[in-house]
Amino acid sequence: MYDEEYIEKTLKAGEIVNRVLRDLPRMVKPGVKVFDLCEKIENLIIEGGGKPAFPCNISINNIAAHYTAFPEDQSIIPDDAVVKVDIGAHFDGYIVDAATTISFNSKYDDMVEASRIALKNALKVIKPGVRVSTVSKEIERTISGFGYKPISNLTGHMLKRYILHGGKNIPNVYGEYPWIMEEGEIYAIEPFATDGIGSVTEMQQAYIYSLAKVHSGRTRLEKELLRYIYDNFKTLPFCERWLKNFNVKQENIREIIYRLVENGALNIYPVLREVKNGIVTQFETTVIVSKEGPIITTEI
Ligand code: MN
Numbered sequence: 001m002y003d004e005e006y007i008e009k010t011l012k013a014g015e016i017v018n019r020v021l022r023d024l025p026r027m028v029k030p031g032v033k034v035f036d037l038c039e040k041i042e043n044l045i046i047e048g049g050g051k052p053a054f055p056c057n058i059s060i061n062n063i064a065a066h067y068t069a070f071p072e073d074q075s076i077i078p079d080d081a082v083v084k085v086d087i088g089a090h091f092d093g094y095i096v097d098a099a100t101t102i103s104f105n106s107k108y109d110d111m112v113e114a115s116r117i118a119l120k121n122a123l124k125v126i127k128p129g130v131r132v133s134t135v136s137k138e139i140e141r142t143i144s145g146f147g148y149k150p151i152s153n154l155t156g157h158m159l160k161r162y163i164l165h166g167g168k169n170i171p172n173v174y175g176e177y178p179w180i181m182e183e184g185e186i187y188a189i190e191p192f193a194t195d196g197i198g199s200v201t202e203m204q205q206a207y208i209y210s211l212a213k214v215h216s217g218r219t220r221l222e223k224e225l226l227r228y229i230y231d232n233f234k235t236l237p238f239c240e241r242w243l244k245n246f247n248v249k250q251e252n253i254r255e256i257i258y259r260l261v262e263n264g265a266l267n268i269y270p271v272l273r274e275v276k277n278g279i280v281t282q283f284e285t286t287v288i289v290s291k292e293g294p295i296i297t298t299e300i
């Protein structure tokens with residue numbers, strides 16, 4: 001079960017992500033363009049020797065997840081924003097998925113703390129044989145203790161090589177879940193706290209996709225694009241910004257993408273907002289389950 005190589009590669013991905021996380025307070029400021037921030041973060045991952053495992057997510061205020069800049073995106077970080085930055089890097093397919101919240105409104109300091117401490121408390125109970133229910137209970141208990149709601153329909157998840165959601169989930173609310181954490185497994189744990197209703201809903205906008213069926217293109221361009229996606233990202237999530245070297249005009253790429261989503265060749269991940277537009281905070285790290293406790297890949 002224990003394989004030195006994948007642990008080493010996961011830790012390497014962790015170092016890359018950790019360096020970016022440490023740089024974030026200098027980079028994330030009101031007035032900064034979200035597009036520039038996404039590109040900068042993804043470039044830092046590449047300079048660090050890894051590859052982005054998914055487009056950098058910059059989710060502001062009531063947006064919980066899945067926002068990444070689109071090519072013409074002019075949006076900036078607003079004053080008083082609560083900014084979630086969710087970063088993934090992989091090294092030879094071994095993924096580290098981690099997130100932090102940077103708040104420019106002291107009113108939400110407590111909510112930032114709620115999700116951070118929930119993550120810390122969750123890690124304390126992780127060991128081989130622990131029930132996922134136990135981990136979820138820690139998250140819910142901690143966030144409720146701060147007077148906030150955990151988001152019930154966003155979960156942590158198992159990671160496998162080149163696979164971001166590897167079967168078992170780690171919900172942020174208690175329930176009788178069937179899963180047990182086993183030695184050597186890798187998990188992303190990600191508590192979300194909110195002053196809203198504790199649930200997210202899909203928005204109309206969507207900027208993140210992943211490959212579902214590589215051989216389903218109908219036209220030459222569709223086939224070429226699917227091949228390009230497979231060669232560069234495999235089945236990991238990607239966004240339009242990452243297709244700029246695919247030799248087709250921006251408007252046309254978008255059209256092809258929409259057709260491929262329609263015929264089921266691509267998965268689409270709509271932006272997720274809190275149902276009652278509550279403010280959302282999030283912390284996340286990736287751990288390897290070991291007898292000595294979780295091997296934590298990034299600082300919290
Ligand atoms: Mn994440």
Ligand code: MN
Pocket residue numbers: 097156157188190284
């Ligand atoms: Mn995750």
